[in-house]
Amino acid sequence: MAIPRLVELIDRYRTAHGVSESEVARRIGMSRENLRKWRINGVSRLPDRENLAAVARVIGKPYREVVSAALFDTGYLTDDQASTPRPHDEVLHDAISVLTEATRLTNQPMRQATSGQWEVDPDPRAALRIDWAAFVTLALAGAAANVGSIEEALAGRPGSWEAEMVRRTLQAMVFDDKDLLRHRTEPVVVDLWVESILAQIDDGSDDAYADAQLELDARADAIPEPTDLPPGPFSPNDPRIAAVDWVNVDDNGYLVITHDGWTGDADDVALLSELSAEAEASRDPTPGEIAYEQAMQSIAALVDALTEQQKREYTEYATRLTEAIHAQLAALELTVPLSINITLAPETWAHEDFDKHAPSTYSSSAIEGAIESAVMETPTPAARPGSPLERLEVSRKGQ
Numbered sequence: 001m002a003i004p005r006l007v008e009l010i011d012r013y014r015t016a017h018g019v020s021e022s023e024v025a026r027r028i029g030m031s032r033e034n035l036r037k038w039r040i041n042g043v044s045r046l047p048d049r050e051n052l053a054a055v056a057r058v059i060g061k062p063y064r065e066v067v068s069a070a071l072f073d074t075g076y077l078t079d080d081q082a083s084t085p086r087p088h089d090e091v092l093h094d095a096i097s098v099l100t101e102a103t104r105l106t107n108q109p110m111r112q113a114t115s116g117q118w119e120v121d122p123d124p125r126a127a128l129r130i131d132w133a134a135f136v137t138l139a140l141a142g143a144a145a146n147v148g149s150i151e152e153a154l155a156g157r158p159g160s161w162e163a164e165m166v167r168r169t170l171q172a173m174v175f176d177d178k179d180l181l182r183h184r185t186e187p188v189v190v191d192l193w194v195e196s197i198l199a200q201i202d203d204g205s206d207d208a209y210a211d212a213q214l215e216l217d218a219r220a221d222a223i224p225e226p227t228d229l230p231p232g233p234f235s236p237n238d239p240r241i242a243a244v245d246w247v248n249v250d251d252n253g254y255l256v257i258t259h260d261g262w263t264g265d266a267d268d269v270a271l272l273s274e275l276s277a278e279a280e281a282s283r284d285p286t287p288g289e290i291a292y293e294q295a296m297q298s299i300a301a302l303v304d305a306l307t308e309q310q311k312r313e314y315t316e317y318a319t320r321l322t323e324a325i326h327a328q329l330a331a332l333e334l335t336v337p338l339s340i341n342i343t344l345a346p347e348t349w350a351h352e353d354f355d356k357h358a359p360s361t362y363s364s365s366a367i368e369g370a371i372e373s374a375v376m377e378t379p380t381p382a383a384r385p386g387s388p389l390e391r392l393e394v395s396r397k398g399q
Contacts, residue, residue, distance in 0.1 A: 004043045005069035006055070010035070012337055013059035027058045043073035099139075105130045137173055138183065144170060145184035148365025149177040177366045178332055187337040188367060190325060193345040194314045196358035197321070198380060205381040209310050212388040216306065220299045226288030229254075233282040240271060247275065255279060302392070309392055311344065313381040318342040324374035332366055 003011070014024055025032040030051060047055075047070055056063040071077035106127035110118045144153040150170050154163040174180045198205050232253030234241065241247055245261030246268070255275060262268060285293070322342050329338060345354065363369040384391060 004038055004073040006043050006047075006066065006073050007035075007039050009059055009061055009066060009069055010055065013061075024058065028054045030054075043070060046070055046074045046076070099136065102130070102135045103132055105135070137169055140166060141170055141173055141180060141183035142185050145180045145182075146186045148367055150180065152364050181332055181334060181366060184334065184336050187339060188329065188334060190338075190340040190342070190371060191357060192342045192359060193349075193354070193357035194318050194342065195345040196354050197342075197375060198382075199354075200358040200361065201375060201380075203380045203382050205314075208382060209306070209388050212306055212392075213303070215389060216299055216303055220296060223292060223295045223299070226286060226292045228286045228288040230283065230286070233278060234275070240275070244268070244271065247272075305396065306388060306392055309388065309395070310381075313384065314344050317378070317381055318344070321374060321378045324378045325371055328370035328374045329367065332370060 010024060010028075013019065014021065019027075021035060022032045025035045028035075028051070052066050052070060053063060055061075056066040059066075068077065072079075072082075106129055108120050108122075109126055109128060111121040111126075113119050144150050147153050150167060151158065154167060157163055170180070174183075195206065197203075229252065232249070232255075234249045234253050234255055236242065236249040238249070241249060241255075246257065246259050248256045248258060250256050257272075322340050325340050325342075326338075329340075345357070359371050359375055360368045363372045386394070
């Protein structure tokens, strides 16, 4: 079971501050057992508002973000709903509401108490309005940092006068895109497939393994068929065989399975099992058949070993690349959570998923540039000496 999103938020706080589960539960005002139940059993019902507010206060996250995580965990909000872009006017209305709310924010000045100590002045008349322009500029910087760069944020209409004003504002605030990243609020998630990476950089690893498989297929095709077969036990007049289309009998009395008209129902399966058992019981294998089967098993073993070697080499590449990306991103001094997940592609995938798990073709941000640098500096399986089959032979000799 996946860790609930609400628990993930709490865990990030614990990791960042070195706080135990018991201590964070105490600070929130709930029992450690209830927090463990959230982790193990999931958040089955929406927590009370007081609990959610306490979580937000303790971990230092906006209340809305905590509520959103709880809504996901309890099924009131789904990934499909969250990934569907909201209408322009709806998003604009929310942005206006937030910026309007910010105009009402105040800073409470300090005053010196009779004891000589400084304290917050509780008199609401002493409140000072915040620097709203600074608030708006920080919001712009955070949004641009979340998408990666200033130009990426302005890509919709980069030549407009509005874009130029925003560009000047942000360029006056930050040195470059790397400096911009200190305003990022969203986690950095790198989720790539090895095969997608290799295809994008036009690496020859996949082609080398495809060629190796073709070579093994050619070796299998070159194995001579046995020539010492006696007549087979079957006749085309067998009513069981004549009644179906998916099996025939050749001139030597042996079964030829075509699967034309094969339904896979219980009757077909039972007949195939019956005929196979009769064929096996009719006689012992000839020396030629034994030699042929042994040769084919040897090829099959090589195919399996080649597949395992490819998985092993691709997994090792994923490990090295993960380390390289960590090193490159560390130089950016990110202040948000970082998740790097590089895996082998599943056995079946949709074309759009394959492309989605590849690095960006053109780097438009400091983060994408760091990933690109890591990819280019990490040797791929194609850089290993020899062909895949040559490496396989060396490893098998060493066993």
